[in-house]
Amino acid sequence: MVTLKDVAEAAGVSISTASRALRGKAVAPKTRARVEKVAQQLGFSPNVLAQGLATQKTRTLGLLVPDITNPVFSDIAFGLESYLRDEDYTLILCNTDDRSDRERAYLRMLLSRRVDGIVMASSAADSSDTCSRTELLCNASCPVVLVNCEPITGLHAMLVNAERAAYLATEHLAKQGRKHIVSLQGSDAFWFSRIRLNGYTKALSDYGLAGSETTLVGCFRREAAAKAFGELIDSRESIDGIICDNDLMAIGVLQEAKRRGIGIPDDVAVVGSGNTSLCELVEPALSSVGYDNVILGKEVGRLIIDIAESDRPPFVISYEPTLTARASSTASGDSEPSETDQLQGGDL
Known part of the structure; x- marks a missing residue:
């Protein structure tokens, strides 16, 4: 078996230099090229396990x-x-x-x-x-x-x-004139969902819609969201806006609405969360609030x-998330002006 020592001797360098060259560390370009060429000629393969034990x-x-x-x-x-x-x-x-x-x-x-x-x-x-x-x-x-x-x-x-994400989604629907906005929540056992609920209720309050607060608790799957939306429609007729904990749930809502002949966004406007690539693949295109994952x-x-x-x-x-408005919540599907993504950090 060819060893690192063999490669070093053949390349005319020390073992440590050969090791650094093969790991892309700081060595002269000509030296790295020579070591890599020798390693290839000898069929040398680094022993990752041995390296791990050493380092x-x-x-x-x-x-x-x-x-x-x-x-x-x-x-x-x-x-x-x-x-x-x-x-x-x-x-x-x-x-x-x-x-x-x-x-x-x-x-x-x-x-x-x-x-x-x-x-x-x-x-x-x-x-x-x-x-x-x-x-x-x-x-x-x-x-x-x-x-x-x-x-x-x-x-x-x-x-x-997450609180800001839910606020933006709810605010967007309120600005579209929606009066009865429901939050389709994945599960209140998740911290993420509980934080989103805070943003949702704050937006309702800020826009004078606190009386329409309703939250359904299910799971984060598309099929479960479709079933929950159907049950909600069967029990209430006043819903005209839905925000969801993720895009998969929102797509489930779109599919159930289509099955029932409910117009999107004319009857019910829908906003997802995550702003994933799926948003452009469904009809109507899904509005969503999110970030570049x-x-x-x-x-x-x-x-x-x-x-x-x-x-x-x-x-x-x-x-910080941004909102991308598409056809599921606006008649034209034109995007609203959005904030620029930014990272803000601090030590605990």
Whole structure:
């Protein structure tokens, strides 16, 4: 078996120089080219496991998401993986399916593999197990970054301003003249949903619509949202606006409305959350409030590597959402002027 020492001797450099050259570190371009050429000629393949034992780094990170079929999380994963790939890190993707037992099992697996960091974009709704999850995260032997999860003291967090997102969606419908706006909420067991509810109720109050406050609690799936919307329509005739916790739920509403012959947006205006690529693929095009999740994923990657390679104190970064109005909530589908996305951060 060809070793790093063999490559170094053949290239006429020290072992440390050969190692740096093959890892893309600071060496002269001509030296790097010579070492890479020799390594290729000899068929040398670095022993990642041995390197990890020597450096106490695996160059591996873990990502937990609740539903990889939701474009919000697949976009975050795409952005994160693409950034990590350029930095010579590997990503382990864990889909928890919104189950606390899977969440715990994946966390233990990642810690046993000695990953260099964990990105937590999943927050299972089983409140009885919250303490166990928090204990695992706080006692982790590697940095943890929470993404759109309830902040935990001592841990890093990147959060969309969920309250602002719901406020923007509700405000948009109020400005369209909607008087009976309903929030279709995924689950009140999730911190994210509870924060969104605050923005929704505040907007209703600001626009004198507090009396129309109604919230349905279901789950975050398209089919469940369609069923909940149907039941709501059967029980009330005054609804003229719906905001949803995510775009999949909003698409379920659009599909049920079409099945029942309900005009969108003439009878009921609909706004989703996430502003994913699905918004342009449905008819009518879906209005949504959100942020660029691919960019968010890349930013998470940059930050967690920085944390893993340094001793950065815990921080919370708020990512501000914007509204994109389309045909599901406006007759013309013209977008309203929106705020510019911005990152605002601070140490805990």
